[in-house]
Amino acid sequence: xxxxxTVGKSVKKIDALSLAMGTEPFTADYPLDSPLVLKFMxxxxxxxxxxxxxxxxxxxxxxxAGVFHFWNCPDTFYTTAGQGYPEPSAYDNRLFDHKxxxxxxxxxxxxxxxSEIAEEAISLIDLEMDPLPALFDPExxxxxxxxxxxxxxxxxxxxxxxxxxxxxxxxxxxxxGDVESGMKEADFIVEHRYTTHQAxxxxxxxxxxxxxxxxxxxxxxxxxxxxxxxxxxxxxxVLDIPIQRIRVIKPRIGGGFGGKQEVLLxxxxxxxxxxxxxxxxxxxxxxxxxxxxxxxxxxxxDFKMGVKNNGEITALVxxxxxxxxxxxxxxxxxxxxxxxxxxxxxxxxxNMLFTGSSVYxxxxxxxxxxxxxxxxxxxGFNQHIDMIARxxxxxxxxxxxxxxxxxxxxSDIFRILGEGKEGVSQVIGSxxxxxxxxxxxxxxxxxxxxxxxxxxxxxxxRGVGAAVMMQGSGIPKIDMGGASIxxxxxxxxxxAVGATDLGTGSDTILIQIAAExxxxxxxxxxxxxxxxxxxxxxxxxxxxxxxxxxxxxxKKCALAMLDQLQSVAAEALEVDKETLRHEPExxxxxxxxxxxxxxxxxxxxxxxxxxxQLQANASHTSDVSPPxxxxxxxxxxxxxxxxxxxxxxxxxxVDCGQPINPILAEGQVEGAAVNGISFALSEQFVFNxxxxxxxxxxxxxxxxxxxxxxxxxxxxxxxxEENGPFGAKSVGEIAINGPAPAIANAIFDAVGIRLYDLxxxxxxxxxxxxxxxxxxxxxx
Amino acid sequence: MxxxxxxxxxxxxxxxxxxxxxxxxxxxxGHTEVKRGCSKGECGTCLVLLDDLLxxxxxVFAATALGKKVTTSSGLNGDGRPHVIHESFADAGAVxxxxxxxxxxxxxxxxxxxxxxxxxxxxxxxxxxxxxxCTGYVKIFDAVKLACKRMRxxx
Ligand code: FES
Ligand code: FES
Numbered sequence: 054x055x056x057x058x059t060v061g062k063s064v065k066k067i068d069a070l071s072l073a074m075g076t077e078p079f080t081a082d083y084p085l086d087s088p089l090v091l092k093f094m095x096x097x098x099x100x101x102x103x104x105x106x107x108x109x110x111x112x113x114x115x116x117x118a119g120v121f122h123f124w125n126c127p128d129t130f131y132t133t134a135g136q137g138y139p140e141p142s143a144y145d146n147r148l149f150d151h152k153x154x155x156x157x158x159x160x161x162x163x164x165x166x167x168s169e170i171a172e173e174a175i176s177l178i179d180l181e182m183d184p185l186p187a188l189f190d191p192e193x194x195x196x197x198x199x200x201x202x203x204x205x206x207x208x209x210x211x212x213x214x215x216x217x218x219x220x221x222x223x224x225x226x227x228x229x230g231d232v233e234s235g236m237k238e239a240d241f242i243v244e245h246r247y248t249t250h251q252a253x254x255x256x257x258x259x260x261x262x263x264x265x266x267x268x269x270x271x272x273x274x275x276x277x278x279x280x281x282x283x284x285x286x287x288x289x290x291v292l293d294i295p296i297q298r299i300r301v302i303k304p305r306i307g308g309g310f311g312g313k314q315e316v317l318l319x320x321x322x323x324x325x326x327x328x329x330x331x332x333x334x335x336x337x338x339x340x341x342x343x344x345x346x347x348x349x350x351x352x353x354x355d356f357k358m359g360v361k362n363n364g365e366i367t368a369l370v371x372x373x374x375x376x377x378x379x380x381x382x383x384x385x386x387x388x389x390x391x392x393x394x395x396x397x398x399x400x401x402x403x404n405m406l407f408t409g410s411s412v413y414x415x416x417x418x419x420x421x422x423x424x425x426x427x428x429x430x431x432x433g434f435n436q437h438i439d440m441i442a443r444x445x446x447x448x449x450x451x452x453x454x455x456x457x458x459x460x461x462x463x464s465d466i467f468r469i470l471g472e473g474k475e476g477v478s479q480v481i482g483s484x485x486x487x488x489x490x491x492x493x494x495x496x497x498x499x500x501x502x503x504x505x506x507x508x509x510x511x512x513x514x515r516g517v518g519a520a521v522m523m524q525g526s527g528i529p530k531i532d533m534g535g536a537s538i539x540x541x542x543x544x545x546x547x548x549a550v551g552a553t554d555l556g557t558g559s560d561t562i563l564i565q566i567a568a569e570x571x572x573x574x575x576x577x578x579x580x581x582x583x584x585x586x587x588x589x590x591x592x593x594x595x596x597x598x599x600x601x602x603x604x605x606x607x608k609k610c611a612l613a614m615l616d617q618l619q620s621v622a623a624e625a626l627e628v629d630k631e632t633l634r635h636e637p638e639x640x641x642x643x644x645x646x647x648x649x650x651x652x653x654x655x656x657x658x659x660x661x662x663x664x665x666q667l668q669a670n671a672s673h674t675s676d677v678s679p680p681x682x683x684x685x686x687x688x689x690x691x692x693x694x695x696x697x698x699x700x701x702x703x704x705x706x707v708d709c710g711q712p713i714n715p716i717l718a719e720g721q722v723e724g725a726a727v728n729g730i731s732f733a734l735s736e737q738f739v740f741n742x743x744x745x746x747x748x749x750x751x752x753x754x755x756x757x758x759x760x761x762x763x764x765x766x767x768x769x770x771x772x773x774e775e776n777g778p779f780g781a782k783s784v785g786e787i788a789i790n791g792p793a794p795a796i797a798n799a800i801f802d803a804v805g806i807r808l809y810d811l812x813x814x815x816x817x818x819x820x821x822x823x824x825x826x827x828x829x830x831x832x833x
Numbered sequence: 834m835x836x837x838x839x840x841x842x843x844x845x846x847x848x849x850x851x852x853x854x855x856x857x858x859x860x861x862x863g864h865t866e867v868k869r870g871c872s873k874g875e876c877g878t879c880l881v882l883l884d885d886l887l888x889x890x891x892x893v894f895a896a897t898a899l900g901k902k903v904t905t906s907s908g909l910n911g912d913g914r915p916h917v918i919h920e921s922f923a924d925a926g927a928v929x930x931x932x933x934x935x936x937x938x939x940x941x942x943x944x945x946x947x948x949x950x951x952x953x954x955x956x957x958x959x960x961x962x963x964x965x966x967c968t969g970y971v972k973i974f975d976a977v978k979l980a981c982k983r984m985r986x987x988x
Pocket of ligand 1: 868869870871872873874875876877878879880889890891892
C-alpha cells in the first residue's frame with residue numbers, strides 16, 4: 054500500500070460540527086421572501102380518467118395565487134429519472150395528466166399564501182372522475198384483458214424495446230453461450246422463485262424545493278437533489294425555458310439513497326414561480342414521501358442453475374419481472390443492473406440467459422434506490438448458492454471463494470450488458486473478496502457456529518448465514534464529473550465540484566483527494582459543491598460514482614494545478630522546473646536548498662510577476678467500473694413459537710479499494726447494512742384492496758430504531774485499484790444488498806426453512822415453519 | 834395569538850395561530866436548527882428542551898410554550914459554541930447528512946443528564962424515538978459513549 058498523508062485518514066467531516074449544531078442550512082432553512090406554498094391534490098382512485106376539473110371555486114378563494122392542472126400546463130412527456138441525456142427511461146410522465154394511475158397520483162396543484170389556504174382550495178376543486186379497472190398484479194400486466202396504463206404518445210427516448218400497449222416499459226434478453234446444452238451437462242438443477250418488495254428510502258429530510266426569480270428574472274431553484282445538473286436540464290425541457298435561464302443550488306441534503314435522484318418537485322416550483330412571479334416553496338409531508346415519491350421496485354426473480362458434482366455451474370437462467378408502478382422511472386436500468394451487478398460475480402458460468410421485463414401497474418412508482426436492482430437480485434442469488442453448496446456438501450464460504458471472479462479475470466456480462474446499450478468489457482484489477490470472506494468469517498465465528506443450531510435460554514434457535522456481492526464504481530463511459538481549483542494568495546485553494554454531497558461526506562473526501570495530490574493539509578481547502586452557476590458539471594451522486602468518478606476529476610485537476618504551481622516556483626527560484634522537489638505546501642530546489650511556498654506562489658502570481666489567477670479545470674470519465682466487493686454475515690435467533698427473527702450480530706467486510714476516509718467508509722457500510730436488515734425483516738408497504746397504502750407513516754412502516762439494533766462489526770479490507778483515485782473504489786451502495794440473503798441463509802441454518810419472499814416477517818416465518826412441520830410429520 | 838418564549842436564553846415575541854406547533858414558531862423565527870422530519874412525533878428530528886423536559890416540538894402547541902424556556906441544539910452550550918456532545922458526534926463519525934443530528938444531540942443530552950453512565954441498553958432505549966437513516970446508529974452509539982466519557986472527565 055502506498056504511503057499517504059491525507060488519504061486513508063479519518064479526517065473529520067468538514068460540516069459535521071455545524072450539522073450537529075443545526076446551523077448548516079438545508080433547503081427548508083433558506084429564507085424566502087413570503088413564498089407561496091405549493092400543495093398537490095392526489096387521486097384516491099388507482100386508475101381513472103379525469104372527465105372534468107373545475108377550479109373556479111378554489112381560484113376565487115382569498116390567498117390562492119393559482120391552480121395548476123392538465124388543462125393549463127405544458128403537456129410535455131418526460132421522465133422524472135435524473136439520469137444522463139437522453140435518459141434510458143420512458144418519457145411517460147407529464148406535469149399533470151387527464152388520467153390518474155395510482156392512489157397518490159397528482160391531479161392538480163395549488164399555490165397559496167399558506168398551506169391551510171392551499172388545503173382549503175384543494176377541497177373546493179370540483180372533479181368528475183371516471184374510474185377505470187386497475188392493475189395491481191405485475192404477473193397480469195401483459196394479459197390482453199388487463200387495463201393499459203399508457204397509450205397516449207408516451208415514448209422511449211433511446212432505441213430500446215418499449216411496449217406500452219402491453220404495459221411493458223422495458224425488456225431485456227441477454228443470452229450468453231447455450232443454456233440448453235449447459236443444463237444437459239449438469240448433474241443436478243436448482244430452480245426457485247424469489248420476490249422482493251417495495252421500500253421507501255425514508256431519508257429523514259423529505260423532498261423539498263424552494264424557488265425564486267433573481268433580479269434578472271432567472272429561475273433559481275434551491276433543492277434537495279442528488280442531481281442538480283439533471284434538474285436544470287429537465288426543468289428547462291419540460292417548461293421550455295433555456296437552460297441558461299435556470300440556476301440550481303444544492304444546499305445540505307438530508308439523505309437521498311436514490312430517492313432524490315428524481316426530478317420530482319422542481320418543475321412545479323419553477324412553473325409556479327414563473328406564472329406568479331413569486332417565490333414558491335414545496336415540501337412533501339412524510340406520507341407524501343411514502344406514497345407519492347418513489348420506492349424500491351419490487352421484483353420477482355427466477356433462478357435456475359445447472360450444477361456439476363464438482364461444483365461447476367454449467368448454466369444459469371435468470372428471469373426477472375419488475376413492477377415499475379405507474380410510471381417507468383429507471384424501469385430499464387434497475388432491471389438491467391439486477392443482472393449486470395450480479396452475474397459477473399461467478400464468472401466461470403459459460404452459459405447464461407438473462408431475460409426480464411419491467412411492467413406498469415397501478416401502484417406507487419419505483420425509482421432509483423441504493424443497490425439499484427442488485428439488492429433485488431442478490432436476495433435470490435445468494436440463497437441459490439447456499440442451496441447449491443449444501444447439496445454439494447461443501448461450505449458456502451469455501452464454495453464462494455473458489456468460484457468468484459478474481460483479479461485479472463473478466464466476465465462476458467461486463468461487455469454485453471450496459472445501461473440501455475451494450476456494456477464495456479473490463480478486467481478486474483482489484484478484488485479482496487477472498488480476504489473479506491476470511492475476515493468476516495473469523496469475526497462472526499463461522500466455524501464455531503455454522504450448523505450448530507444452538508438454543509438460547511428463551512427457546513430460540515440460532516443460525517449463521519452469509520452473502521457475497523459486488524457493485525460498480527460509476528457507469529463506465531457515461532458518468533462524468535468535473536472539478537476546478539483556484540489558488541488564493543495565502544496558499545489556500547477553492548475547490549469547486551459538481552459532485553453532490555447528500556450526506557455521505559463526499560465534500561470531505563474530495564478535499565482529501567485534492568490535499569493528497571497537492572501535499573497541502575485538508576484545512577487549506579474550501580469546497581463548493583453543486584451550484585450550476587458556479588461549479589463544473591457532474592452527473593450527480595448516483596451509481597456509486599462520487600469517490601471514483603468525481604474523485605478522479607479532482608485528482609486530475611489537483612495535478613494540473615500542481616503543474617502550474619511548479620512553473621511559478623521554478624520561475625521564481627530561477628531553476629529548471631523538473632529539478633524542483635514537491636514538498637508539503639512548497640517546492641524545493643535540491644541544489645540550493647531554497648524553497649518557494651504555495652503562499653509565495655500566490656502572492657507572486659497575484660501581485661508581482663506575470664500576474665495571473667492560477668486555476669485548473671479537469672473532467673473525468675472512466676472506461677471501466679471497478680467493482681467493490683463485500684461479504685456479509687448474519688447471526689440470527691429464530692423463535693419457533695412465534696416466527697420472530699432477531700439479528701444478534703451482523704458483520705460486513707468490504708473491499709472498497711483504498712478507503713479515502715475510513716470512518717466515513719465504515720459509516721456508508723453500516724448505514725446501508727442496517728437499511729438492508731430493516732428492509733429484510735420489518736419494512737413494508739401495506740396496501741388495501743383499492744391500491745391505497747395504509748401505513749404511510751414512520752410509526753407504521755417499520756424502520757429499524759436503536760432498540761432493534763444487532764451488534765455490528767464492519768471491516769475495511771483495502772486493495773489498490775489502479776483506475777481509482779489513490780486506489781479507491783466505491784462504497785456507497787453495496788452494503789444494502791447482503792442483509793436479506795445473509796439473514797435468509799442464517800434462518801435456514803437455524804431452523805431449516807427457506808424464505809423466498811421478502812420481507813421475512815414473523816407471520817411468514819411462522820407459516821414456513823408450520824408448513825415444514827406438517828411435511829415432516831403428516832398429521833395423525 | 835401572541836406571547837413570549839425564551840429560546841436559548843433570548844426572549845422572542847411570537848405571533849401565532851392557535852393551531853401552530855412549537856416547531857412551527859421556532860422555525861418561523863429563524864430556529865431552523867430544529868428539523869421537521871415527519872410532523873407526527875415519530876422521528877425525533879424536532880426534539881427540544883421545554884424547560885427541562887425533552888419534547889418533540891411538532892407535538893406541542895406553541896401556546897403551551899408561552900413564558901417557558903426552550904433549548905435547541907445550537908443553544909445547548911449556552912454560549913453559541915459547540916457542546917461536548919456536538920463535538921463527540923463529529924469526532925465519532927456519527928454525522929452523515931446531519932438532518933437527525935440536532936435531535937439526536939438533544940436526546941443524548943437528556944439521557945446523560947438523568948443517566949450519566951448509561952449501559953448499552955440504556956443508550957438504545959434513550960434514543961429509541963430518534964430515527965436515523967444514514968448511519969445505522971453504530972457511530973451514534975460511539976458518539977454517546979464518547980460524550981459520556983468526556984463529560985465525566987469535565988464534570
Ligand atoms: S418532526 Fe417532530 S417527531 Fe418528526
Ligand atoms: S445522519 Fe442522516 S438521518 Fe442521521
